[in-house]
Structures are given as structure tokens and as C-alpha cells.
Amino acid sequence: MERRPRVAAVLPAGGCGERLGGCTPKQYCAVLGRPLISLTLEAFGRVGWISDIVVVVAAESVDLMKTIVRKYGHKRVTLVEGGVTRHRSIFNGLRVFIEGHSLGPAVQTPEVVIIHDAVRPFVEEDILLQVTQSARQHGAAGAVRPLVSTVIASSSDGCLDHSLERAKHRASEMPQAFLFDVIYKAYLQCTQYDLDFGTECLHLALAYSQTKAKLLEAPPDVWKVTYKRDLYAAESIVKERISNHLCIITNMKEEAIQIGFLLHENLKPHIKHVKAISSSMCKTLHDLQSIFQGQCYNFVCINVKESDVEESRKVTDLLQTANIGSYPSVVVSVHLAFPEQSSNGMQKLTGIRELAKEAQQSDILVYGLLINFSKDESQLQGRAHEASAIIAALIKDRTPALAGQLMLA
Amino acid sequence: MERRPRVAAVLPAGGCGERLGGCTPKQYCAVLGRPLISLTLEAFGRVGWISDIVVVVAAESVDLMKTIVRKYGHKRVTLVEGGVTRHRSIFNGLRVFIEGHSLGPAVQTPEVVIIHDAVRPFVEEDILLQVTQSARQHGAAGAVRPLVSTVIASSSDGCLDHSLERAKHRASEMPQAFLFDVIYKAYLQCTQYDLDFGTECLHLALAYSQTKAKLLEAPPDVWKVTYKRDLYAAESIVKERISNHLCIITNMKEEAIQIGFLLHENLKPHIKHVKAISSSMCKTLHDLQSIFQGQCYNFVCINVKESDVEESRKVTDLLQTANIGSYPSVVVSVHLAFPEQSSNGMQKLTGIRELAKEAQQSDILVYGLLINFSKDESQLQGRAHEASAIIAALIKDRTPALAGQLMLA
Numbered sequence: 001m002e003r004r005p006r007v008a009a010v011l012p013a014g015g016c017g018e019r020l021g022g023c024t025p026k027q028y029c030a031v032l033g034r035p036l037i038s039l040t041l042e043a044f045g046r047v048g049w050i051s052d053i054v055v056v057v058a059a060e061s062v063d064l065m066k067t068i069v070r071k072y073g074h075k076r077v078t079l080v081e082g083g084v085t086r087h088r089s090i091f092n093g094l095r096v097f098i099e100g101h102s103l104g105p106a107v108q109t110p111e112v113v114i115i116h117d118a119v120r121p122f123v124e125e126d127i128l129l130q131v132t133q134s135a136r137q138h139g140a141a142g143a144v145r146p147l148v149s150t151v152i153a154s155s156s157d158g159c160l161d162h163s164l165e166r167a168k169h170r171a172s173e174m175p176q177a178f179l180f181d182v183i184y185k186a187y188l189q190c191t192q193y194d195l196d197f198g199t200e201c202l203h204l205a206l207a208y209s210q211t212k213a214k215l216l217e218a219p220p221d222v223w224k225v226t227y228k229r230d231l232y233a234a235e236s237i238v239k240e241r242i243s244n245h246l247c248i249i250t251n252m253k254e255e256a257i258q259i260g261f262l263l264h265e266n267l268k269p270h271i272k273h274v275k276a277i278s279s280s281m282c283k284t285l286h287d288l289q290s291i292f293q294g295q296c297y298n299f300v301c302i303n304v305k306e307s308d309v310e311e312s313r314k315v316t317d318l319l320q321t322a323n324i325g326s327y328p329s330v331v332v333s334v335h336l337a338f339p340e341q342s343s344n345g346m347q348k349l350t351g352i353r354e355l356a357k358e359a360q361q362s363d364i365l366v367y368g369l370l371i372n373f374s375k376d377e378s379q380l381q382g383r384a385h386e387a388s389a390i391i392a393a394l395i396k397d398r399t400p401a402l403a404g405q406l407m408l409a
Numbered sequence: 410m411e412r413r414p415r416v417a418a419v420l421p422a423g424g425c426g427e428r429l430g431g432c433t434p435k436q437y438c439a440v441l442g443r444p445l446i447s448l449t450l451e452a453f454g455r456v457g458w459i460s461d462i463v464v465v466v467a468a469e470s471v472d473l474m475k476t477i478v479r480k481y482g483h484k485r486v487t488l489v490e491g492g493v494t495r496h497r498s499i500f501n502g503l504r505v506f507i508e509g510h511s512l513g514p515a516v517q518t519p520e521v522v523i524i525h526d527a528v529r530p531f532v533e534e535d536i537l538l539q540v541t542q543s544a545r546q547h548g549a550a551g552a553v554r555p556l557v558s559t560v561i562a563s564s565s566d567g568c569l570d571h572s573l574e575r576a577k578h579r580a581s582e583m584p585q586a587f588l589f590d591v592i593y594k595a596y597l598q599c600t601q602y603d604l605d606f607g608t609e610c611l612h613l614a615l616a617y618s619q620t621k622a623k624l625l626e627a628p629p630d631v632w633k634v635t636y637k638r639d640l641y642a643a644e645s646i647v648k649e650r651i652s653n654h655l656c657i658i659t660n661m662k663e664e665a666i667q668i669g670f671l672l673h674e675n676l677k678p679h680i681k682h683v684k685a686i687s688s689s690m691c692k693t694l695h696d697l698q699s700i701f702q703g704q705c706y707n708f709v710c711i712n713v714k715e716s717d718v719e720e721s722r723k724v725t726d727l728l729q730t731a732n733i734g735s736y737p738s739v740v741v742s743v744h745l746a747f748p749e750q751s752s753n754g755m756q757k758l759t760g761i762r763e764l765a766k767e768a769q770q771s772d773i774l775v776y777g778l779l780i781n782f783s784k785d786e787s788q789l790q791g792r793a794h795e796a797s798a799i800i801a802a803l804i805k806d807r808t809p810a811l812a813g814q815l816m817l818a
Contacts, residue, residue: 152609154578215569
């Protein structure tokens with residue numbers, strides 16, 4: 001953008017999610033333990049050029065929402081009480097920029113306002129930027145997607161009247177963006193009927209501000225969580241995202257380095273980004289985070305000494321202190337069993353169980369993995385191969401019930 | 410239905426699934442290892458009153474499809490080569506009932522033909538019956554769903570022209586059903602343009618057979634797997650479905666019965682249908698299947714004797730013999746460790762690993778679970794509680810990489 005305009009966002013989140021079939025409004029449904037709306041706020045939080053995020057919530061959910069904002073550290077968020085319909089809620093959100101509100105400090109009127117649903121958590125900065133730029137140029141802009149099904153009009157007797165040509169129609173999605181004056185004026189002038197039964201902001205801009213919105217083909221990520229199956233999909237997407245990065249932490253003992261190297265090689269087919277570092281290079285949380293220039297949720301710690309979880313404890317301590325935990329982290333505590341030593345699996349297991357129990361309170365899942373060390377290169381390679389499949393599965397599943405267990409490769 | 414009409418189905422499955430972003434056409438994408446289209450064929454296979462299922466596949470996929478039909482034992486299926494567009498494929502499917510085809514025996518012309526997508530695997534008998542009955546009455550009928558997003562029409566400059574009133578429009582889904590003569594005549598008479606660019610069978614029936622289709626509000630299950638996220642959702646739905654039933658098999662030893670009873674109680678919050686039976690009552694596969702009057706994919710076997718997997722082996726043998734495996738089965742091999750005996754965890758583990766390795770070839774996942782037995786009632790209760798959470802997680806995740814591992818409660 002040539003000059004940075006002031007951009008704000010309004011997120012209507014007052015809906016009751018009846019299509020989901022449950023009692024919890026869908027924006028508060030948990031995805032890996034975290035409310036859906038918190039994912040959406042995180043997506044907006046990553047976009048530095050959006051100055052204010054006005055979230056419109058039902059009166060009875062204001063306290064819940066305050067807790068969510070505090071717990072996940074969402075910034076630039078202003079809460080506003082919703083109306084009884086979607087349009088009334090959005091209008092309440094917009095009014096805040098003019099009239100202020102009772103729930104917090106005043107927010108400055110933006111040049112452009114983005115409207116987005118709380119239940120479209122996978123929106124990316126790129127499409128937010130596109131709608132914003134288009135809104136500056138055209139007054140209004142909205143994300144659209146091709147129709148998945150043909151749309152048909154029914155006659156009053158419940159029969160087919162006609163079907164619409166798929167190529168000429170689009171599904172109107174979110175985000176949408178407007179020059180603030182365009183959409184605010186439209187809401188001021190629209191009818192009570194519009195406020196009660198309308199659904200489409202682009203329509204209001206057209207009808208009451210004579211502004212033809214620019215339609216932008218959006219990526220599939222902008223999809224709206226509507227049904228229970230969408231929550232399943234959201235959970236799988238989040239799991240996949242946070243399983244992309246893995247850090248292997250090893251000390252400088254010969255066997256640890258050897259195993260670390262083998263795991264590094266064998267984990268590559270399972271996990272996109274794998275890095276290995278020496279434990280001496282990760283004394284602070286900053287060290288851990290700098291590995292991937294961002295949040296990493298997965299760690300493999302190689303412990304060499306018999307019956308001890310020293311390296312793993314160091315990492316969980318670092319993670320606990322920082323409380324980065326937007327999602328559960330996984331620490332796989334790898335131990336080596338040497339044939340010449342009488343292996344004491346049970347003793348190791350006790351240490352891991354204790355560590356896991358403690359860490360789980362901070363949403364860190366610790367799993368143990370015992371690798372039978374072998375001097376035979378190809379045997380060790382086989383075990384590293386098996387160990388990597390186990391590690392990848394533990395990271396992918398992220399199952400709390402299995403924390404503290406000791407796997408064997 | 411008063412008189413049973415002859416009903417057949419045509420499943421167009423020639424598409425290339427470009428919206429999924431992968432190279433595999435989506436009907437062949439794996440859901441828990443099983444091609445999506447096989448789920449759809451299973452759904453139709455359960456409906457006894459559909460006499461023929463004509464699957465229209467691309468020429469290059471005929472062999473693959475034959476393998477799928479054989480592997481999963483689909484009955485009443487006729488394969489037909491597809492055309493270059495959806496409508497041409499459906500037409501090819503319909504022609505088989507009149508002209509016969511080269512790939513197999515003739516099929517009899519039905520009174521009603523159901524058209525359904527191969528990539529809508531969760532269709533239920535109820536909606537199939539509804540469209541069939543409506544088709545007999547009205548000549549044509551189709552499943553519809555409310556619109557998730559507002560539909561808009563764009564002008565030639567890529568701007569909003571107008572938005573459609575959501576309440577008056579529906580998404581046209583599948584299944585649809587037609588009197589055979591109605592839809593066949595429509596395909597015979599429609600234009601080349603229709604065959605190349607049309608998408609909607611209901612439209613053809615209206616335009617060329619003057620038949621107004623009855624629209625039936627369908628449950629959300631009829632949804633079409635379109636994007637990658639839909640595959641995630643499908644996988645979660647299948648996992649949930651096959652995790653609903655659990656059979657606990659125990660012998661008549663006192664401790665086994667006690668643990669079996671505790672697990673039964675503690676598993677109920679996790680798994681909808683839990684039954685416990687004595688191992689003497691399950692000597693044949695028929696015994697196992699009769700427990701739930703249908704397929705059960707989850708078993709807990711309680712082994713009392715030290716370092717032996719006898720009960721678990723019996724069950725995996727039964728499952729292996731029968732090869733019911735449409736999906737991977739889970740067998741949790743529960744073992745009791747008694748404080749007065751020197752527990753030999755490693756030896757038990759060896760037995761479980763061997764059994765698991767063998768069983769995995771038949772798609773049976775064996776996991777070990779060691780419960781420290783205690784005479785103290787409340788301590789044992791606590792362990793049964795933990796054990797149940799582990800069992801539920803193993804069943805829910807169904808992770809091949811963890812087969813053969815020994816968990817501890």
C-alpha cells in the first residue's frame with residue numbers, strides 16, 4: 001500500500017451456532033483445547049497494520065470472551081455487546097468507532113474497516129490485504145469462492161423452479177472490507193427489515209451507499225466453520241500446522257550425537273522442518289524459539305545417562321517458564337538402552353511419568369521413548385527408523401492420555 | 410413403499426478432483442487406508458432394495474476400481490467407462506440399462522434411477538428412500554441443503570451485481586432420483602452444450618422432460634468431499650463411527666473379572682457401547698460379531714497368566730481368519746502385574762510385539778496395556794480409570810506406529 005491507511009476490523013461473534021447441533025456456540029468450541037475464536041484473533045493479531053479488532057459478542061458471553069482474550073494474550077481487542085441479528089451486531093461494532101462504548105477505551109475511526117466472521121479462523125494476511133486495498137479503490141470489496149453445489153430456486157410448492165448457472169455466481173465469503181463511511185452510512189440508512197433479516201454487507205453497501213463491491217477470488221482457507229465436521233477439519237488442520245516443526249536437542253556425547261543424526265535423517269519424511277541442536281546451545285527460551293524464528297511445539301530430547309531425564313527436564317522447564325502454550329507442546333524424551341548395562345526400564349519409566357505429570361499441568365505432553373542402542377550400524381538404523389515413526393505419530397496425535405508412557409524402538 | 414419398484418443407482422466417479430490440490434482423484438483418496446468411493450459403495454451396499462449400482466469411472470481407472478470392488482467385496486456393482494464431462498459420464502451410466510455394455514453382464518432397466526456422487530460417502534438409507542419415493546410420485550426429486558454462504562451474481566467487471574435472497578435458494582446436493590424414462594429421455598434430447606457444460610440433472614429433467622423435481626431437505630451427511638479439509642473431516646467421522654463399539658473379553662479368573670468389570674464401568678464415558686463377555690463364549694467369529702449384531706472393530710482382552718498373550722492371540726486369530734477388515738481393528742491386550750510376583754515387563758513386551766507384528770499384516774492393531782494389580786479397592790479403581798483413558802485414546806487414534814507398544818496404568 002502506498003500510504004498506510006488506518007484499518008480496523010469488526011468480528012461478529014454473537015451467533016448461537018445452531019447448525020452445529022451442540023449447545024456451545026461454535027465460536028467457543030474447542031480446537032485442541034482452544035476456542036475457535038481465539039484462532040481467528042490470532043490470525044488477526046499477526047497482522048500488524050490492523051489497529052483495532054472489535055469483537056461483537058452476546059451479552060452473556062462477555063465474561064467468557066474477556067477470559068479468552070486474557071488467557072491467549074490477544075492484543076488490540078475491543079469487546080462490544082451484540083445485537084439480536086448478525087447485521088445488528090455488525091452495526092453495534094461499527095458504532096463503537098463513532099460513539100465509543102461502555103466496555104473500554106475509545107477506538108479511533110478507521111479509513112477502512114474489515115468485517116470477518118469469528119468462525120473463519122484460517123484467514124491469511126494476503127486476502128486481508130487484498131480486500132483492504134480493493135476497498136480503498138472501490139469503496140467495498142469481498143472475498144468470494146466458486147460454488148461447490150449448483151444453486152437452485154424453489155417454487156412455493158417445494159419443487160424446482162430453476163437452477164442458476166454456476167459460472168455466473170459465487171459464494172460470498174469473508175473477509176469483506178469497506179471504506180468506513182460507505183458501510184457506516186449504509187447501516188444508518190438501511191431498513192429495520194434489512195437489520196433483522198439481511199445477511200450480506202456487500203448488499204447494504206450497494207443498496208444504501210451506491211457502492212459496487214469488488215469481488216476477489218479467495219483461497220479455500222477462508223471457509224466458515226459451520227458443521228461438526230468442520231470442527232473435525234479445523235482440528236486436523238491445526239494439528240498438521242503445529243506438527244510441521246521439530247527440534248532435536250542432544251548433548252555432545254558420542255552416542256547421543258549418533259542417534260540424533262539418525263533421527264534427524266529418518267524424521268524428514270514425516271515432518272517438514274527438522275533441526276538438531278546441541279543442548280549447550282539452548283539455555284534460554286529465546287534459544288529454543290530462535291531455532292525456527294517462531295513457535296515450535298515439538299521437541300525430541302536425547303538423554304544419555306541411565307535412568308535420568310535431565311535433558312528433557314531442562315526443555316520442559318524452559319517451556320513451562322515461558323508459557324508459550326497456545327497449543328499443547330510435545331516433548332519426546334529419548335533414552336538409550338545399552339546391551340552391556342542391565343537395563344532398568346521401570347526406573348526410567350518412573351522418572352518420565354513424574355516429569356510428564358508435572359509438565360501436563362502446563363499443557364506440555366511428555367512421552368518416553370527407549371531406543372535399544374546397538375553398535376551394528378544397520379541394526380541401529382532400523383531402530384532409528386522405527387523410533388522416527390513413533391515420534392512422528394506421537395507428535396501428530398498429541399494424545400494427552402498417553403503422556404508419561406514409555407515406548408520402545 | 411407400497412409395491413417395490415426396481416431401483417438402480419448411477420454413481421459418476423470419473424472426476425479428477427482438481428479442487429483437492431493433489432494428483433489422486435478424490436474418490437480414490439484414502440480414508441483410514443480405504444478409498445473414499447469404497448465408503449460410498451458400502452453405504453449403497455447396505456440398502457438391499459437397490460438392485461444395481463453402476464459406477465462410471467475414467468478409462469484409466471477401470472482396473473483400480475475393479476481391485477477396489479474385489480478387495481472390499483462390493484456387490485451388485487457394474488463398472489462403466491466415463492465420458493469427458495460429468496453429464497456425459499452419467500449418460501454413459503444410464504445407457505447401460507438400455508444398451509448393455511462391454512465390461513460385464515447386462516443390467517435390467519429400472520423404474521427409478523438414483524444418481525449420487527461417489528464422493529458423498531455418508532449418505533443414509535433414509536434420504537435414498539425419500540428421493541426414490543418422491544421420484545415415483547413427481548418424476549424427479551433431489552436432496553437440497555440451506556445455503557451456507559450468500560450467493561451473489563457478479564457483473565462482467567468482477568463487481569457485485571446483486572446478491573440472492575438466501576431463504577429462497579437452496580444448494581442442490583445428491584442423491585437425486587428420477588423415473589428412468591424421465592431422465593433418460595432428457596439426456597437423449599439435451600444439447601451438446603448441456604452435455605459439455607451443464608452440471609444439474611434436475612435442470613435437464615425440467616428442460617427436456619418437463620418434469621419439475623421435488624426438492625427434499627436433506628441432513629448434512631449428504632455433503633460432498635471437495636477440499637482437503639473434507640478428507641480430514643471424513644477421516645474423523647469414520648474414526649468416530651468405528652470407535653463406538655467395544656467388546657471386553659475376559660476369562661473366569663477372579664482378577665480378570667474384577668478388572669473387566671472396572672474397565673467396563675470406566676470406559677462408558679469414553680465409548681458409547683461397551684459390552685463384556687467371557688472368553689469361553691467367544692470361540693468363533695460369529696460369537697464375536699453377534700455381540701453387537703454387526704461389525705465391532707475394538708476389543709480389550711484381559712490376559713491373566715504372567716507373560717502370555719493367550720486371550721489376545723485367540724481374538725486376533727478369529728479376526729484374521731474372517732478378514733472382516735474394512736477398517737483396521739484394535740485389540741488392546743491387557744495384562745495384570747501382581748506386586749508379589751517379580752514383574753517381567755520386557756518378556757511380556759516381546760510377546761505383544763510379536764503378536765502385533767503378525768496381526769498388523771491383517772490390518773489388526775495390537776497394543777499392550779499393563780495394569781498394576783492392587784488389592785486396595787480405591788487404588789485399583791484409580792488404575793482402571795487411567796487404563797480406560799489409555800484404551801479410549803488407542804481406539805480413537807488407531808495409530809499403526811504405536812502397535813506393539815506396552816502402555817502402563
